[in-house]
Amino acid sequence: MGMKRRAISPVIATLLLIVIAVAAAVLTYIWLTGYMGTITPHQAPTQLQERVKIDAVKVNTTGVYIYVANVGDVDTSIVGAYVLTLNYTVVCGGSNNYALPKGSTTQVPVQGTCTLTSGKTYIAKVTAKQGSEATYTFVAP
Known part of the structure; x- marks a missing residue:
């Protein structure tokens, strides 16, 4: 009588099918991510930002003036100026509307009567049209 040939056991066959399925999934993933990389732009679009900065605060008998610079990428306006x-x-301040083109500096008067104590430290604050804010600490003369 001849030798009987045996087939691969069901466990090994199952493991072999799992390995083939995983390899196919990995190759499909690699192919898709490579394809997606070619159709999506590599650089994100530049976002324009509104940014303001207070350069100085001037206090005299006629009022308080905040010097604001637009250091952002877009034109904006100052919609609020306060002393805190x-x-x-x-302490004083409120809503206003002063145009501030990009790269420029403007003087913004603080609305209302500011009663400041000489030698005391205060905070000047401005708010721009799109919500950006800047603060500056100063000592009243």
Whole structure:
């Protein structure tokens, strides 16, 4: 009698099918990510940002003036200017609308009567049209 040939056991056959399926999935993933990389741009579009900075604060008998620079990428306007205590209590200020083209500096008067104590530290704050803010700490003369 001849030798009987045996087939691969069911366990090994199952493992072999799993390995083939995983390899096919990995190759498909690699192919798709490579394809997606060619159709999506490699650089994100440049976002334009609104940014303002307070350069100085001037206090005299006629009022308080905040010098604001537009250091962002877009034209904006200052819609609020305030003087606050160090505890963030509003001393004076309110809404206004002063145009601030990109790269420029403007003087923004603080609305209202500011009663400041000489030698005391205050915070000047401005708010721009799209919501960016800047603060500057100063000592009243």
